Amino acid sequence: MTTTRRALHDFWFEAAPPGRLAVLRIILGLYSLWYVGTEQDDLVKVALTDPRLFEPVGVMFGSPGSPPSLELFHWILRGTLVAAFCFTLGLWHRITGPVFAGSLLWLLCYRNSWSMIYHSDNLLVLHVIVLGLTRSADVYSLDAVLRGLRQRADTGPPRPAWQYGWPIKLMIALTVSSYFVTAVAKLAGPLGLSWMTGRALRSHMAVDGLRKELLGVDPNPVAYALYDWLPLFTVLAVGSFAIEFFAPVALLNKRVGRFWAINAFLMHWGIYFVMGITFRYHLWGVIFAPFFPVERLGEWVSKLGRRLVGDVRSDAEAPATAPPPLPAQPSGVPRATLYYDGECGLCDRFVRFVLRHDSREYFQFATLQSDAGRAQLARLGTSQTDLRTVVLAEEGKSYSRSTATLRVCRRLGGLWPLLYGCIVIPKPWRDAVYSLVARNRKRLFKTTPECPVMPPHWRRRFIS
DSSP: OOHHHHHHHHHHTOOBOHHHHHHHHHHHHHHHHHHHHHTHHHHHHHHTSOGGGBOOOTTOOSOTTOOOOHHHHHHHHHHHHHHHHHHHHTSSHHHHHHHHHHHHHHHHHHHHTBSOOOGGGHHHHHHHHHHHTTTTTSSSSHHHHHHHHHOSSOOOSOOOBHHHHHHHHHHHHHHHHHHHHHHHHHHHSSSGGGGGGSHHHHHHHHHHHHHHHHTTOOOOHHHHHHTTOHHHHHHHHHHHHHHHHTGGGGGSOHHHHHHHHHHHHHHHHHHHHHHOOOOHHHHTSGGGGGGSOTHHHHHHHHHHHHHHHHHHHHHHOOOSSOOOOOOOOOSOOOOEEEEEOTTOHHHHHHHHHHHHHOTTOOEEEEETTSHHHHHHHHHTTOOTTOOSSOEEEETTEEEEHHHHHHHHHHTSSTTGGGGGGGGGSOHHHHHHHHHHHHHTHHHHSOOOSSOOOOOHHHHTTBOO
């Protein structure tokens, strides 16, 4: 497998806990129940309007002016609510998941076929499709409860696996892609970059206010108060465009993704306060849930339930002896080993840089001069006297030179994981730059005469 293919594989199929996918199913299920339930009257009004306004969109097959029968619409509306309820509970998920995804898609395409497109609903449907067709009910579901009752042996909950990771990555990719497409549409439009002057945004706000007045709806008073402040609209236009255009960067690192999601969430609330435009899926933050470790919410609810059950049992019968306390878990367990030249000043600086930015303690360290380091060099077919490289042992595989360095940056905190995007550069080109620096490393970066004292939590991460 080539470096690029391996990088793409590791990106898409990163393991994730099953609880995260399950909590996302519950959150989107509850939101969908509320959304379809509160929109029932409006959906019925749409179905009763003039058939000549009907123009099929999406999965709506047929000809303009000939909508599906009203009876079929009512049956699918009721079926969508029932399927959403079962989807949220995780009941018969292999059936109700796809059924709910298909019925919701049909229902919202039906509404979009009547003279107005609600584009903000598109991501809701796509996210439900991903969750409805994947293993989002393996835990926190009635299916899991029934499966546990049928199985006599206690096999324990499913462990983190790639089957639970790629659907979350896909949901995130769909979200950032929608924002990026919006930015491209602005650039491709007649205004181009001049859209960021803020005049178009201010005009859009003014037109929206006039439309509301003509329809008899109270306009947003903030719009009138801010209309003359063009610099403010310039800042808002530049900020919103930056969030949209640089949305794909959120895929490179979890922290960057969460930072982007928070800013996009605040952007929609700014749009709401300034223009009075409501995107409920965005304003509620449900669209950004895949960016965060929402499984902690499920774990908290589970602990609360166990505590309540334990309190009830303790009132009935007190245990004779208290169970022994569980042993404390270490704060961090290294999962990769970085081998470096112990006599190189640049390598020493790089190791200290990794130690400062590896808050999760993902890496441990060893010199290439050690027995373990020489074994790694032999595994790579490199001479044990050639120490102009670093070697990264991770998940049973070994990486060297520029690939090892970039994979290390991928696991660090802050914005350093953005450097991992350089992995798409052909390896011979990357290694050529790496070798140029490595050949001159001892001349450019002198080794310190004295070994500085490291704090204890750093020293324990070095192996011999």
